[in-house]
Amino acid sequence: MRKKTFAKGSLLMMTMLVSSNMMAGTPELEGNATSNAVKAHRVLVIGAQDNVKSNYFVTDMLAEDTQINPDSVCYIYNKVIEDNLAQLALKSKANFTYVDGNAIQGTYHDILEDIKTTGEGENQSSDLTFVNATQLRSMLDQAGADYLLLLDNHYLKYQEEPFKTIFHYVNYSLYDGNKKKLAQGSNYFTSINPQSEQQMLKTSRKSTAKMLDDVESTLTAMRK
Template identity: 40%
Template sequence: MERLFKIRIFTVMFFLAVASIAANAKESKKEGDNYHAKQILIVGLHDNVKSNYFYNGMIAEETGMKADSIDQTYNTIIAENIAASVKNGDCKFIPANATQVTGQVLNEIKVNGENEDCYSDLSAVPTEELQKVLDNADADYLLVLNQHYLKWQDQPLRTLFHIVSYTLFDKDKNEVYRGNNFFTCMNLENPDKLRKSSRKSSSKIASSIIKTLDED
């Protein structure tokens, strides 16, 4: 019995030592001269809130948003939730402010596809302009919120699907990842409720991107 107890103690101590070594190695890597956390600038496109049922006037009336700033409100909420979901680690998400992404970049981003299946195309964006925007933000990647699609269904249950599609690019305009995620509500919600409802979905977007970049 005593011998078995000693073996168990030794096993526990061994695994603790291995875990400590791994943690220290990871920390040493972060503290090294060449370490740089990957930074991702998030930008939402203009007029990217679409729906199979709701038009801007209805959205504004139900949510209290201004009709001419619906896309900005939705984009800001999703971007801030993505950034807030990552407390520490090898990636940092930066929501772009109103002046951070120039028109030469923002206005030249094209969206292909429709409804929930959308992706961005940067082929018309001048590479040097994109790099300038990212360098000014100290960012390595651009995350484009392509579209926020409001899909309403009556059957089998009255449900509103919020489907957010996004595309990640590097400084050379190469597509690194694309995807979408969704959350549901019973009805259109005001900004405060929308922020709460979209947290889990936004966190999943961040996790998918972090996993992709970790594999590089």
């Protein structure tokens, strides 16, 4: 279904190369291999700082149930989504490459500190008002990216009735280099108990695919 903190922010980033073949409309170019002009957008994916929250679970509870180090909870939750995006992108004619955190030096950390959130619970979204536009552009340039896909929030909403269920909401926002929000969304997956990294990779795949579709649709529409 779709709607339109714990540890330090994830140090794992990646750039998403979103490409599509645009057929030329002139008759003389039809059937010619050169008529396919490849349009590509590179998207840097990062997780906001301390972006794993819950109405019930605290860090130690998640760590105990999942065997994840308490200091790595936020990192792992972001990594799961990023890894799924990478795998799904291969099937959707897009490509992901990972960017080492050292490649963008201190800029990444400065920006994380300035990202704010609005809303409550599963309705939180990011706000780049206080992010320095020059620093953002510098970070994207260092990563070789055109856009920023920010994982705003992982919200674990626990309920006991009518059935014991954890709703894992993943909120995200897509920005250009001028801090303009191009798209935002929220998808969720469910589980009975907190899950390990490998379990989350499986259960979050379908909802992550919707995120990828949203990003690709937004960027494709911008070409028209």
